[in-house]
Amino acid sequence: MKYHIQSFGCQMNVYDTKSLMGLLNSAGHEFTDNLDEAEMILLNTCAIREGAEDRVRGRIGQLKRFKDRGVLQYLGVCGCMGQKEGRRLTDSVSFLDLVMGPGAIGNIVSLVDRLQAGERPLIDLSGIDDYFDEIPPVETDEITYPRFVSIMRGCDKRCTYCIVPYTRGGEHSRDPRIILQEAESLVQKGFKEITLIGQTVNSYSYDGVHFANLLEMVNDIPGIERIRFATSHPGSATRDMFDAMAGLDHVCEQLHLPVQAGSNRTLKRMKRGYTREEYLEKIAYFRSLFKDSDIPISVTTDIIVGFPGETEEEFEETLDLMREVRYDAAFMFKFSPRRGTPAAEMPDQVDEVEKSRRLDRLIKLQQEVSKEVNQEFLGKTIEVMIERVSHTLKHGTTYEARMRTGRIVKLDQDSKLDQDSKFDQDSKFDQDSGQHQVGDILNVAVTRCTSYSLYGEPVKEEEIYVA
Numbered sequence: 177m178k179y180h181i182q183s184f185g186c187q188m189n190v191y192d193t194k195s196l197m198g199l200l201n202s203a204g205h206e207f208t209d210n211l212d213e214a215e216m217i218l219l220n221t222c223a224i225r226e227g228a229e230d231r232v233r234g235r236i237g238q239l240k241r242f243k244d245r246g247v248l249q250y251l252g253v254c255g256c257m258g259q260k261e262g263r264r265l266t267d268s269v270s271f272l273d274l275v276m277g278p279g280a281i282g283n284i285v286s287l288v289d290r291l292q293a294g295e296r297p298l299i300d301l302s303g304i305d306d307y308f309d310e311i312p313p314v315e316t317d318e319i320t321y322p323r324f325v326s327i328m329r330g331c332d333k334r335c336t337y338c339i340v341p342y343t344r345g346g347e348h349s350r351d352p353r354i355i356l357q358e359a360e361s362l363v364q365k366g367f368k369e370i371t372l373i374g375q376t377v378n379s380y381s382y383d384g385v386h387f388a389n390l391l392e393m394v395n396d397i398p399g400i401e402r403i404r405f406a407t408s409h410p411g412s413a414t415r416d417m418f419d420a421m422a423g424l425d426h427v428c429e430q431l432h433l434p435v436q437a438g439s440n441r442t443l444k445r446m447k448r449g450y451t452r453e454e455y456l457e458k459i460a461y462f463r464s465l466f467k468d469s470d471i472p473i474s475v476t477t478d479i480i481v482g483f484p485g486e487t488e489e490e491f492e493e494t495l496d497l498m499r500e501v502r503y504d505a506a507f508m509f510k511f512s513p514r515r516g517t518p519a520a521e522m523p524d525q526v527d528e529v530e531k532s533r534r535l536d537r538l539i540k541l542q543q544e545v546s547k548e549v550n551q552e553f554l555g556k557t558i559e560v561m562i563e564r565v566s567h568t569l570k571h572g573t574t575y576e577a578r579m580r581t582g583r584i585v586k587l588d589q590d591s592k593l594d595q596d597s598k599f600d601q602d603s604k605f606d607q608d609s610g611q612h613q614v615g616d617i618l619n620v621a622v623t624r625c626t627s628y629s630l631y632g633e634p635v636k637e638e639e640i641y642v643a
């Protein structure tokens with residue numbers, strides 16, 4: 177059967193989608209990008225905010241016409257919204273055939289067999305608390321970044337606004353031998369960078385192997401250049417994790433540490449499990465490890481505004497924390513009540529207009545700080561890895577690259593290499609086409625910047641000047 181899967185939400189869903197494809201392909205089904213020929217379409221969904229669910233509901237509505245045309249036989253909802261809504265979805269959408277949660281991925285082949293045998297609708301919300309090792313994602317030869325390797329799933333924290341523990345279950349860390357196998361096979365395929373993922377990736381623990389140990393093991397894989405990880409929880413951010421980030425060659429100096437709020441009263445109502453002071457101490461420790469080096473580092477975060485009961489004063493504490501930390505970037509959201517979470521039932525819900533006003537102030541402040549931080553790179557030479565190469569008639573060949581810190585760098589249009597220039601030995605510079613390949617690591621001189629990106633030109637070895 178020809179099938180299509182559309183992935184919504186986080187890295188974990190991207191990884192799960194590849195696992196679903198691996199199982200369906202191994203059972204003889206064939207993935208297609210052409211919706212007109214898809215006999216089954218699965219939506220691997222997110223339930224983190226109301227908006228995410230609205231997008232899925234909209235998509236389900238759009239796909240009805242494919243069912244009406246007759247080629248599309250089966251429409252299914254997987255992932256966190258599937259787990260959260262379950263039978264409510266099939267009760268409200270008559271043309272939906274399958275609803276399943278993240279824990280039922282291992283059952284997809286038998287579920288499809290039952291659909292083809294005429295059983296519908298099917299609902300499978302099992303497995304989120306069972307231990308099973310991740311199903312190996314479908315192998316693709318195409319080198320694309322980021323390339324995720326799941327090291328754990330689920331979450332034992334209980335942040336009062338978050339639906340994840342209810343849709344993905346408790347923490348399960350994978351066997352490090354299996355993680356290393358998966359990472360090694362990717363490096364052998366030519367991947368230079370791997371991103372280790374988990375809901376609270378730094379609370380990884382398996383038979384005495386903790387996160388810093390695992391970083392060391394992955395760092396020792398021959399041929400690996402860059403290791404990233406997401407998403408960390410401040411409560412599990414230990415000094416040995418930071419020491420590993422500073423001490424291991426291939427672990428990128430990119431720390432994403434979601435703070436969510438700057439007020440201890442708000443953090444308490446969120447049940448985040450740390451105080452503002454404890455959080456700031458961890459950031460200060462991480463930065464202290466690089467104070468005598470000119471290695472660029474980055475600190476980014478997630479912030480929620482308008483959490484129930486958030487006063488203007490508490491909001492000011494969040495702004496104040498952002499001014500103090502000076503994040504390189506931040507993912508900023510309005511509080512979105514999730515049915516089934518304690519925060520959805522809390523008194524003093526903040527009204528939408530006020531949430532939007534606070535979010536606007538937050539974004540404005542962060543844009544100013546990000547621009548100032550990016551301006552510090554003007555005229556400097558930085559190392560980047562090419563992540564995307566695109567060819568358009570209008571712009572010719574353009575490159576999007578990334579620093580070890582995660583900062584996006586766009587190679588300026590007129591930065592076409594003059595034919596005789598030579599890069600470092602790593603880069604397979606194609607003299608004829610002036611093309612660089614995804615995965616090439618090269619040095620770039622920064623010429624301009626915005627709040628979101630740096631722009632620059634590749635530099636020849638002998639021209640390198642590190643300020």
Ligand code: SF4
Pocket residue numbers: 331332333334335338339340341375376409
């Ligand atoms: S740490 Fe908190 S926000 Fe993150 S997945 Fe767990 S419960 Fe949700």
